[in-house]
Amino acid sequence: MTSLPQNAALISIDVQQAFNDPSWGQRNNPDAEQKIAALLAAWRTTSRPIFHIQHRSASPTGLFRPGTPGYELKPEGRPLAGEPVIVKNVNSSFIGTDLEARLRAAGIGTLVIMGLTTDHCVSTTTRMAGNFGFETYFVADASATFERTGPDGRHYTAEQMHDTALASLHGEFATVLWTEEVLAALGTQATARA
Known part of the structure; x- marks a missing residue:
């Protein structure tokens, strides 16, 4: 990638506080939120569009219930005034929301996707973005996930889950990049450590 359209x-x-709950288990990439903050800052500097997605639990006992701390966005991912926040109830940011309509109405054809968690909501949204025909980029180090246990009882580390999700997405649904590459394509002087 050499540049990104304006x-x-x-x-x-x-990017919600529910993911701080210890019930998720071990997580990879502790620097994801720092990378997310750096990308948001760079986007704001260049006046490119930003869309925040916020998950809302359908279950009355879910970790993402409105009115609970878990529902709130983490400080690194909070929107500024005027930045749209789209609330979803399922894994995909496109299902049951007006995200696609907003993107089409604005003539947006290129998406750069980041957030939590790599193999669930971020992957599902990325797959649909690719299927909808958007030029889609997934920022590997601005996402993270948790360890999982398979149906046969085998344990998969958070890093294994993250890496296999990236391998499944790359070249099929999206191009996987790292924060430094995206910042360079923006043409800003920002760094991933900002």
């Missing part, structure tokens, strides 16, 4: 949209998915 209307390339940054999609920040579920």
Whole structure:
């Protein structure tokens, strides 16, 4: 990637405090929120569009219930005034929302996707973005996930889950990049450590 169009949209998915709950288990990439903050800052500097996605639990006992701390966005992912926040109830940011309509109405054809978690909501949204025909980029180090246990009882580390999700997405649904590459394509002087 050498450059991004001026209307390339940054999609920040579920950067919510519910993911701080210890019930998720071990997580990879502790620097993801720092990378997310750096990308948001760079996007704002270049006046490109940003869309924040916020998950809302359908269950009355879910970690993402409105009115609970878990529902709130983490400080690194909070929107500024005027930045749209789209609330979803399922894994995909496109299902049951007006995200696609907003993107089409604005003439946006390029999406850069980041957030939590790599193999669930971020991957599902990325797959649909690719299927909808958007030029889609997934920022590997601005996402993270948790360890999982398979149906046969085998344990998969958070890093294994993250890496296999990236491998499944790359070249099929999106181009996987790292924060430094995206910042360079924006043409800003920002760094991933900002």
